[in-house]
Amino acid sequence: MATPDSVHAAVARLSEAAATGVPCAPVRDLIGTEDLPAAYAVQQGLVRARLEAGATVVGRKIGATSKAVQDQLGVDQPDFGYLLDDMDVSAQHPVSMARLLQPRVEAEVAFRLGRDVAPASADDITLESVRAAVEVALPALEIVDSRIDQWAITFTDTVADNASSGLYVVGAEGRPLAPHPDGVEPVDVEMSLTINGEVRSSGTGAACLGDPLEALRWLAVQCHRFGDPLRAGQVVLSGALGPFVPFAPGDRVVASISGFAPLSVEFEE
Numbered sequence: 001m002a003t004p005d006s007v008h009a010a011v012a013r014l015s016e017a018a019a020t021g022v023p024c025a026p027v028r029d030l031i032g033t034e035d036l037p038a039a040y041a042v043q044q045g046l047v048r049a050r051l052e053a054g055a056t057v058v059g060r061k062i063g064a065t066s067k068a069v070q071d072q073l074g075v076d077q078p079d080f081g082y083l084l085d086d087m088d089v090s091a092q093h094p095v096s097m098a099r100l101l102q103p104r105v106e107a108e109v110a111f112r113l114g115r116d117v118a119p120a121s122a123d124d125i126t127l128e129s130v131r132a133a134v135e136v137a138l139p140a141l142e143i144v145d146s147r148i149d150q151w152a153i154t155f156t157d158t159v160a161d162n163a164s165s166g167l168y169v170v171g172a173e174g175r176p177l178a179p180h181p182d183g184v185e186p187v188d189v190e191m192s193l194t195i196n197g198e199v200r201s202s203g204t205g206a207a208c209l210g211d212p213l214e215a216l217r218w219l220a221v222q223c224h225r226f227g228d229p230l231r232a233g234q235v236v237l238s239g240a241l242g243p244f245v246p247f248a249p250g251d252r253v254v255a256s257i258s259g260f261a262p263l264s265v266e267f268e269e
Contacts, residue, residue: 002031002038010160011045014147023101023149026157033154040226042160047082058235059083060223061142063163065215065239066207069106072243073164075155078209080219081163083235090169094266095143097249103145103166106244107193107255107263109186109205109212110140110170111236117220118229125224130217133230136174137184137212139260141253142237143167144244168237171263184259186212191241192256203242212238 002010010027017024031038051057063079064070070077089095097103114135119125145166148157158164178185186205193201209215215238223229230236247253247267254264 002035002041006030007038007041007045010042011049014042014046014161015049017101017147021101024147026148026152026154027160028154028157031156031160033156035156036159039156039159043081043162046160046162047084050084050086055084055086057082058085058088059237060219060230060234061163061165061168061237062215062219062239063144063158065209066203066241066243068203068207068243069240073151073153073158075158077155078215078218078239079155079159079163080222081165083165083168083237087165087167088170089167089265090172094268095167095169096268100143100145100166101147102151103143104244104246105193105253106142106144106240107191107201107242107257108140108142108208108240109189109238109257110138111212111216111238112136112138112174113230113232113234113236115232116229118224118231122221122224125217125220127211127213127217130220131177131213134177134213134216136176137186138174138235139171139255139257139263140237141169141255141263141265142240143169169263169265170235171260173261175259186238188258189241190258193242193245194254194256195245195247195251200245201242203240205241207241208239215239
């Protein structure tokens with residue numbers, strides 16, 4: 001079991017990498033490869049420091065939901081991290097890469113919640129209850145990143161590193177969920193992601209834990225168990241619909257997800 005000193009050292013190592021822009025060694029030498037409570041404790045330490053610096057929690061992200069991304073990362077289960085207000089670059093044109101170390105981009109379905117998901121028991125969190133909590137679904141691009149050199153991560157490394165989070169972009173116009181007449185069914189969407197007009201990734205809603213709403217249900221259970229349930233108004237990035245891909249300064253990335261208007265972002269030269 002990792003000690004409090006080990007957790008503190010892991011927080012310090014990842015924080016320094018983020019502050020300097022220089023990737024660091026993995027933190028598994030400090031917290032091991034199996035100690036998930038320790039990994040999430042490191043994540044909490046990183047998030048707490050950013051909150052103390054003035055950031056605000058605006059939602060959550062789910063990572064490693066697709067088999068393609070699990071294979072890319074060498075992990076076999078999903079994880080989650082926090083979305084902070086300074087990670088939302090939806091209004092930036094073009095998006096600065098100053099804070100990014102080793103970025104990749106992936107397309108996904110996001111949900112904005114219209115009500116809390118905080119029942120008395122985690123057993124009461126069902127697919128039907130999380131569907132009812134969704135106000136709208138939105139197209140999203142997540143710019144994932146790793147403070148760990150060469151993305152040489154194990155599961156505890158990525159959990160500790162706030163689920164390898166970076167920045168994100170969400171579309172301006174959401175859609176209600178089916179069976180609303182104008183609604184979208186997340187499991188049925190098809191996705192194509194292009195960089196400078198070239199298709200670089202593709203997938204479907206079913207690639208995200210079988211259904212992006214199932215990913216949302218999984219997240220709601222984890223958040224309930226951690227004592228920090230999902231709240232109305234929060235945004236949830238439900239996970240990649242296909243492989244993530246690298247990009248470079250000056251690139252234009254476009255995600256086309258059926259049922260939504262295309263979502264594009266350009267990165268600074």
